[in-house]
Amino acid sequence: MTTFTSSVFRTETMTVPGGTETILRGGRDLFPLLPAALHGIRTIGVLGWGPQGRAQALNLRDSLAGTGIKVAVGLRPGSTSADDARAHGFTEDDGTLGELLAVAAEADLVILLIADAALAAQHETIFQALKPGATIGLSHGFLLGHLRAIGSDFPAGHPVIAVCPKGMGDSVRRLYVQGATVNGAGINASIAVHADPDGHATDRALAWSVALGSPYTFATALSAEYHSDIVGERAILLGAVHGLVEALYRYFRLQGADAVSAYERSTEAVTGPIARTISAAGLPAVRAAVTDQDLFDRAYSAAYQPARDLVAEIYDEVADGTELRSVILAEQRLATRPMTAIAGSEMWSHSAAAHARRDAAATELDPLTAGLFVATMTAQADEFATRGHAWSEIVNESIIEAVDSLLPYMHARDVAYMVDNCSRTARLGTRRWGPRFQAAYEQLALPALAGPADPKAIDAFLHNPVHEALAVAAELRPSVDISVS
Amino acid sequence: MTTFTSSVFRTETMTVPGGTETILRGGRDLFPLLPAALHGIRTIGVLGWGPQGRAQALNLRDSLAGTGIKVAVGLRPGSTSADDARAHGFTEDDGTLGELLAVAAEADLVILLIADAALAAQHETIFQALKPGATIGLSHGFLLGHLRAIGSDFPAGHPVIAVCPKGMGDSVRRLYVQGATVNGAGINASIAVHADPDGHATDRALAWSVALGSPYTFATALSAEYHSDIVGERAILLGAVHGLVEALYRYFRLQGADAVSAYERSTEAVTGPIARTISAAGLPAVRAAVTDQDLFDRAYSAAYQPARDLVAEIYDEVADGTELRSVILAEQRLATRPMTAIAGSEMWSHSAAAHARRDAAATELDPLTAGLFVATMTAQADEFATRGHAWSEIVNESIIEAVDSLLPYMHARDVAYMVDNCSRTARLGTRRWGPRFQAAYEQLALPALAGPADPKAIDAFLHNPVHEALAVAAELRPSVDISVS
Numbered sequence: 001m002t003t004f005t006s007s008v009f010r011t012e013t014m015t016v017p018g019g020t021e022t023i024l025r026g027g028r029d030l031f032p033l034l035p036a037a038l039h040g041i042r043t044i045g046v047l048g049w050g051p052q053g054r055a056q057a058l059n060l061r062d063s064l065a066g067t068g069i070k071v072a073v074g075l076r077p078g079s080t081s082a083d084d085a086r087a088h089g090f091t092e093d094d095g096t097l098g099e100l101l102a103v104a105a106e107a108d109l110v111i112l113l114i115a116d117a118a119l120a121a122q123h124e125t126i127f128q129a130l131k132p133g134a135t136i137g138l139s140h141g142f143l144l145g146h147l148r149a150i151g152s153d154f155p156a157g158h159p160v161i162a163v164c165p166k167g168m169g170d171s172v173r174r175l176y177v178q179g180a181t182v183n184g185a186g187i188n189a190s191i192a193v194h195a196d197p198d199g200h201a202t203d204r205a206l207a208w209s210v211a212l213g214s215p216y217t218f219a220t221a222l223s224a225e226y227h228s229d230i231v232g233e234r235a236i237l238l239g240a241v242h243g244l245v246e247a248l249y250r251y252f253r254l255q256g257a258d259a260v261s262a263y264e265r266s267t268e269a270v271t272g273p274i275a276r277t278i279s280a281a282g283l284p285a286v287r288a289a290v291t292d293q294d295l296f297d298r299a300y301s302a303a304y305q306p307a308r309d310l311v312a313e314i315y316d317e318v319a320d321g322t323e324l325r326s327v328i329l330a331e332q333r334l335a336t337r338p339m340t341a342i343a344g345s346e347m348w349s350h351s352a353a354a355h356a357r358r359d360a361a362a363t364e365l366d367p368l369t370a371g372l373f374v375a376t377m378t379a380q381a382d383e384f385a386t387r388g389h390a391w392s393e394i395v396n397e398s399i400i401e402a403v404d405s406l407l408p409y410m411h412a413r414d415v416a417y418m419v420d421n422c423s424r425t426a427r428l429g430t431r432r433w434g435p436r437f438q439a440a441y442e443q444l445a446l447p448a449l450a451g452p453a454d455p456k457a458i459d460a461f462l463h464n465p466v467h468e469a470l471a472v473a474a475e476l477r478p479s480v481d482i483s484v485s
Numbered sequence: 486m487t488t489f490t491s492s493v494f495r496t497e498t499m500t501v502p503g504g505t506e507t508i509l510r511g512g513r514d515l516f517p518l519l520p521a522a523l524h525g526i527r528t529i530g531v532l533g534w535g536p537q538g539r540a541q542a543l544n545l546r547d548s549l550a551g552t553g554i555k556v557a558v559g560l561r562p563g564s565t566s567a568d569d570a571r572a573h574g575f576t577e578d579d580g581t582l583g584e585l586l587a588v589a590a591e592a593d594l595v596i597l598l599i600a601d602a603a604l605a606a607q608h609e610t611i612f613q614a615l616k617p618g619a620t621i622g623l624s625h626g627f628l629l630g631h632l633r634a635i636g637s638d639f640p641a642g643h644p645v646i647a648v649c650p651k652g653m654g655d656s657v658r659r660l661y662v663q664g665a666t667v668n669g670a671g672i673n674a675s676i677a678v679h680a681d682p683d684g685h686a687t688d689r690a691l692a693w694s695v696a697l698g699s700p701y702t703f704a705t706a707l708s709a710e711y712h713s714d715i716v717g718e719r720a721i722l723l724g725a726v727h728g729l730v731e732a733l734y735r736y737f738r739l740q741g742a743d744a745v746s747a748y749e750r751s752t753e754a755v756t757g758p759i760a761r762t763i764s765a766a767g768l769p770a771v772r773a774a775v776t777d778q779d780l781f782d783r784a785y786s787a788a789y790q791p792a793r794d795l796v797a798e799i800y801d802e803v804a805d806g807t808e809l810r811s812v813i814l815a816e817q818r819l820a821t822r823p824m825t826a827i828a829g830s831e832m833w834s835h836s837a838a839a840h841a842r843r844d845a846a847a848t849e850l851d852p853l854t855a856g857l858f859v860a861t862m863t864a865q866a867d868e869f870a871t872r873g874h875a876w877s878e879i880v881n882e883s884i885i886e887a888v889d890s891l892l893p894y895m896h897a898r899d900v901a902y903m904v905d906n907c908s909r910t911a912r913l914g915t916r917r918w919g920p921r922f923q924a925a926y927e928q929l930a931l932p933a934l935a936g937p938a939d940p941k942a943i944d945a946f947l948h949n950p951v952h953e954a955l956a957v958a959a960e961l962r963p964s965v966d967i968s969v970s
Contacts, residue, residue, distance in 0.1 A: 246927070250735050254831075309822050316814045322807055329801045337794050342924070344932040346739075435920035439827070442731070447829040 002390040004193075004219045008037040008203050009210070014218075014472055016391035017465035023392065024217040025476055026186060028179070030210050035067045037207035038109070039200040041135070045107030047074040047100055047126070048114035049081035050423070051169025052139060056113060056212060058088060059176045061096075063211035072096045074103025076118075104129040109204065111137035116425045117331045120146050127155045133197070135204055138162040141226025142425060144194070145324045160194040161205040164225050165212060166396040167405030168422070176213035186213035187405060188396050188477055192222040215477035218392035228389055230318045232397040234429040235311050235437075236380045237406050238422065242342065242415055242430055243437025244376065245270060248369055249347040251446055263347055263354040269366040270373050271411035277365065278377075279403040282467050282474075286374050290367040297453035299371025303445040304457055308379035310440055314433055315383060323429070330428045339424075342431060343416035351414040372445060374461075376437075377402070381466040391469035399470055400477070487875040489678075489704045493522040493688050494695070499703075499957055501876035502950035508877065509702040510961055511671060513548075513664070515695050520552045522692035523594070524685040526620070530592030532559040532585055532611070533599035534566035535908070536654025537624055541598060541697060543573060544661045546581075548696035557581045559588025561603075589614040594689065596622035601910045602816045605631050612640045618682075620689055623647040626711025627910060629679070630809045645679040646690040649710050650697060651881040652890030653907070661698035671698035672890060673881050673962055677707040700962035703877035713874055715803045717882040719914040720796050720922075721865045722891050723907065727827065727900055727915055728922025729861065730755060733854055734832040736931055748832055748839045752900055754851040755858050760892035762850065763862075763884065767952050767959075771859050775852035782938035784856025788930040789942055793864035795925055799918055800868060808914070815913045824909075827916060828901035836899040857930060859946075861922075862887070866951045876954035884955055885962070 002021040005011065009030065014023045038044075044064075046057040053073070061071040073090045075082055077099055090097040104110050104126050112119060112126070123143060130136070136158050138144075147153055154160045165172045167187035178185040189212060191205040209217040220228075233239070245266040252262035277286050290296045317323040381398040389397075410418045419430045487506040490496065494515065499508045523529075529549075531542040538558070546556040558575045560567055562584055575582040589595050589611050597604060597611070608628060615621070621643050623629075632638055639645045650657045652672035663670040674697060676690040694702040705713075718724070733751035742750065762771050775781045802808040866883040874882075895903045904915045 246924075250739070253739055254735070306825065309818075309825070312818060312822065313815070316818065317811060320810065320814055322810045322814065325805065325807045325810075326802060329805055329807065330798070333794075333797060333801065337797065340791065340794070340929055342928050345928040346932065431924075432921075435924035436917075439731075439830075439916075439920035439923065443827050443830040444825055447831065 002219055002392070004202050006037075006203055006206055008033050009206050014392070014476075016469050016472060021218055021390055021392055023476065024206055024210070026210050026214045026216060031063055034064060034207045034211055035069065037203040038069060039203060040198075041069060041108040041204065043070045043072060043107045044109045044111065045072050045074050045103040046111045046113060047104060048112070049073060049075055049079070049085050050113065050115065052165075052172065053113035053169070054084070054088065055169040055173035055176070056111065056139070057090065058173055059212045060208070062176070063213070070096065072098060072103050072107065074098055074100040076100050101125065101129045105131065107131075107134060109135045109137055109208070111139070112143065113139060115423065116142045116327070119143055120328065120331075123147075130155070130158060133157060133159075135159040135161060135201070137208065138222070139164050140229050141192075141222045142230075144222045145226050145230075145321065149321050149324055149328075154195060157197055159196055159198060159201040159204065161201050161208070162192040162194065162222055162225060163189050163205055163208045163212065164192070164229065165189045165214065166401040168409060170409065171405040172212060179213050184215050184477055186215040186477070188400060188473070189214040189217050190220045190225055190393060190396070191217055192220050192225050194222045216473070218390065218396075220390060220393050224389055224393065227315065227318055227387070228384055228393050228397040230323065230425070230429065231311065231315050232380065232401070233426045234314050234318075234323075234433040236377050236398055237402055238419055238426060238430045239433035240307065240376050240437045241270060241407075241410070242419055242434040243439075244372055244441060245415055246345060246347065246434070247438045247441035247446065248372070259347075259350045260353045260357070263350045265364070265366040266369055267347070267415055268354055269364065269369045271407045271415065273365045274370050274373055275403040275407035275411070278399065282470050283374055283378065283399070284462060284467060286365065286370050289365050290370055292367040294453065295367040296371040297458050298449050298451070299368045299445070300375040300461060301454035301457045302448035302451070303372040303375035303441065304379055306440040306444040307376040307437070308383060310433070310436055311380050311383040315387060326432065327425055327428050331424070339427065341416070341420045342434070343420050345416075348414060348416045368449070372441060378461055378464060378466065382464070385466070392473060395466065395470045395473045399466075400473065487704055487877070489687050491522075491688055491691055493518050494691050499877070499961075501954050501957060506703055506875055506877055508961065509691055509695070511695050511699045511701060516548055519549060519692045519696055520554065522688040523554060524688060525683075526554060526593040526689065528555045528557060528592045529594045529596065530557050530559050530588040531596045531598060532589060533597070534558060534560055534564070534570050535598060535600065537650075537657065538598035538654070539569070539573065540654040540658035540661070541596065541624070542575065543658055544697045545693070547661070548698070555581065557583060557588050557592065559583055559585040561585050586610065586614045590616065592616075592619060594620045594622055594693070596624070597628065598624060600908065601627045601812070604628055605813065605816075608632075615640070615643060618642060618644075620644040620646060620686070622693065623707070624649050625714050626677075626707045627715075629707045630711050630715075630806065634806050634809055634813075639680060642682055644681055644683060644686040644689070646686050646693070647677040647679065647707055647710060648674050648690055648693045648697065649677070649714065650674045650699065651886040653894060655894065656890040657697060664698050669700050669962055671700040671962070673701050673703070673885060673958070674699040675703050675705045675710055675878060675881070677705050677710050679707045701958070703875065703881075705875060705878050709874055709878065712800065712803055712872070713869060713878050713882040715808065715910070715914065716796065716800050717865065717886070718911045719799050719803075719808075719918040721862050721883055722887055723904055723911060723915045724918035725792065725861045725922045726755060726892075726895070727904055727919040728924075729854075729857055729926060730900055731830060731832065731919070732923045732926035732931065733857070744832075744835045745838045745842070748835045750849070750851040751854055752832070753839055754849065754854045756892045756896035756900065758850045759855050759858055760888040760896070764888040767955055768859055768863065768884070769947060769952060771850065771855050774850050775855055777852040779938065780852040781856040782943050783934050783936070784853045784930070785860040785946060786939035786942045787933035787936070788857040788860035788926065789864055791925040791929040792861040792922070793868060795918070795921055796865045796868040800872060811917065812910055812913050816909070824912065826901070826905045827919070828905050830901075833899060833901045853934070857926060863946055863949060863951065867949070870951070877958060880951065880955045880958045884951075885958065
């Protein structure tokens with residue numbers, strides 16, 4: 001699944017540990033090729049106006065300006081998002097804004113970006129509305145998991161493709177805009193061709209990815225995308241970060257740190273200098289940068305196995321369908337029991353104070369926090385490698401998406417804000433697994449700090465092939481500073 | 486399912502809120518009736534020698550002494566438990582100790598007390614070894630859940646009964662021994678008749694329960710038993726207690742308490758005076774006993790809904806089969822990833838110091854800890870009532886088992902020790918849900934303490950029908966002081 005061919009774009013072969021992967025380098029110079037690659041597509045329907053829907057609709061419209069290919073937004077009747085869509089220039093008058101099923105019925109490529117729960121409830125209706133041979137587009141594998149869970153499938157005769165940006169919607173738009181002047185700015189994406197009845201599915205997926213502004217596009221299978229996407233957000237992207245900083249904040253407080261300092265040494269360190277160091281120079285650079293390398297090594301040694309065990313547990317439950325079943329049960333409860341926020345715990349009341357003194361004192365790269373975080377990130381990458389994922393998928397889903405999209409956003413807001421405002425599937429997963437990570441750090445990793453570093457664990461870290469894979473990927477997509485307004 | 490009739494024992498009708506339930510009051514005076522009730526049973530095979538297996542084998546043998554009914558223990562070949570069984574008088578020489586399948590093939594009542602994972606793996610082999618018409622005995626509903634999950638069923642033609650003591654094995658034996666001199670000592674049990682092809686299943690179940698020393702026996706369905714049993718151990722019996730004291734310990738420490746005092750105000754308060762007060766006088770007595778009733782009320786108001794939401798979530802996952810699926814996935818991982826202990830977190834290093842100064846200072850009934858704990862216990866009882874459980878099942882599974890069996894054991898050891906040494910299914914569940922309770926207290930309940938008490942919540946607590954149900958049950962089974970050696 002890591003190789004593909006295109007009749008329109010010139011692909012490249014990327015050398016990764018143990019082999020090669022086909023990739024497509026993006027860029028605005030490829031935009032003239034989009035009409036040819038979007039074979040047979042005259043209208044693209046983007047269903048939904050969440051962060052991902054808005055970003056994709058805007059990027060696609062901008063990239064396809066002047067080609068005659070129309071981008072229309074479809075919303076459910078009475079959607080409160082209609083005003084915002086109109087404010088961004090999608091209007092009923094010119095036929096670029098309409099009712100969900102009407103847009104689905106008109107479009108040649110129908111991109112499903114409504115919420116997971118809505119997708120679970122309405123996919124049949126949408127499928128029935130499609131034109132014969134219309135291409136079904138996804139941006140993550142949730143629907144595949146759901147269809148398998150209910151013993152159903154995509155409708156026959158329709159190409160089914162996925163383009164999955166490895167970053168949140170806000171980043172997909174923001175970096176696209178930056179990409180007009182900063183070479184290489186953008187969010188990498190994976191593509192998956194799940195059904196290709198007319199033989200043009202790969203080129204359509206590549207065109208969609210290029211039009212979103214992806215600096216580089218790699219290939220995966222929809223099920224592999226689903227597994228790594230759902231596991232990743234429950235682990236290093238959201239759940240593990242939340243569990244880690246909750247554990248560390250209390251730990252530092254109990255060691256005598258005042259509240260704002262404890263906040264800085266936990267949250268600020270992760271979302272600031274640790275993320276930036278990884279983004280710019282990779283994981284071993286964090287170890288090289290800390291003042292107390294022994295403490296980093298002890299922290300790494302203490303956290304790696306508990307984190308790895310948890311990632312494996314999450315992976316088992318996602319691959320088995322248990323996790324998705326839990327999401328569906330939770331959705332049913334939400335009718336009578338609204339989801340509560342995680343932002344209530346004491347530490348988040350110090351966000352503003354910590355943010356306010358950013359200019360006064362550069363946040364130190366706390367060695368303990370760094371060791372625990374890097375161990376967890378490496379554990380996820382290793383578990384993904386063991387489960388057979390492609391290196392592009394591993395480094396994008398475990399590292400690049402974290403340090404270039406989510407952590408900068410958390411740095412601008414805070415971790416709890418990010419969790420409480422992400423997709424419902426991700427929110428539910430973070431609530432489910434974040435406390436497990438917190439418990440693993442509190443019960444296993446932090447108590448083990450008293451012991452010595454494990455030379456074997458440190459050696460395995462320093463010689464981990466993930467560093468080479470990340471370096472190759474970084475050449476295609478230079479580190480970009482993402483400001484969040 | 487809450488009414489039943491017996492042709493041997495004289496049942497009673499217990500008045501509970503909104504209706505009545507049939508119960509059987511136990512006692513040694515009923516032992517002469519056991520042979521008649523154990524219709525057709527000449528040999529009882531107890532498979533397994535865990536705490537529950539040992540306790541039941543010993544109690545059954547003692548109660549049936551002189552009747553000619555043999556109690557034999559069956560162990561897998563090479564079991565390390567054989568020596569302990571021999572030390573307790575079960576020997577190959579007199580035919581009361583044998584290989585698992587041989588004992589299963591010989592017995593007229595086969596009680597399955599091997600570990601859940603072993604039961605999942607071996608139930609088919611055991612079923613095939615049974616004599617025609619032999620009665621299958623269970624002590625919880627796990628096997629029913631497993632059979633449903635794999636689309637299987639109990640073999641036709643065999644009576645299937647359950648006797649489920651509402652306490653851990655050690656308590657079942659210890660209170661039975663005390664029962665020789667202390668009237669009413671014993672662990673209550675539920676019975677369930679799942680298949681009754683010969684019409685004698687109810688009397689057999691009642692006899693088994695009486696022989697175990699149950700002060701009172703009530704009836705339920707095997708699925709209801711399964712739900713309340715698995716949910717209960719994940720919530721108030723183990724998971725919630727662990728999550729609560731982990732959250733409170735850090736909370737008190739951050740408020741300035743020294744380590745041992747924080748341990749006393751959290752763990753010691755719950756396992757000591759709070760449990761004893763509930764056991765002796767019910768839930769409202771805790772509120773009446775605290776020095777700061779306003780703080781109790783604020784804590785209760787803050788914790789009730791988050792705890793209720795979590796119990797509902799656990800219940801959904803247990804009833805759906807998701808929880809069992811997760812246990813099976815975990816069992817598969819254990820081959821390569823041994824289960825870690827939860828006892829590593831810092832607070833448990835102070836158990837000995839806290840225990841050592843018990844005599845010096847009576848543990849205060851901390852109002853905050855009391856409010857959070859009583860709210861969680863009430864939330865579980867309310868959720869069980871909403872899900873249609875019988876009152877006997879509700880009060881035994883939510884209150885009596887906690888305050889008369891598990892919490893006293895935790896008081897003697899500590900909470901983490903108890904969790905790390907209970908059944909694998911319970912350990913897995915506690916690791917899964919304990920951190921969720923901890924997060925709910927940290928993120929929701931403790932921050933909400935700053936607000937006022939909710940008069941509606943307190944009023945609903947004071948007038949909750951569970952108090953009446955508990956009082957009725959307590960008359961049948963007086964509070965007994967359980968010492969743990």
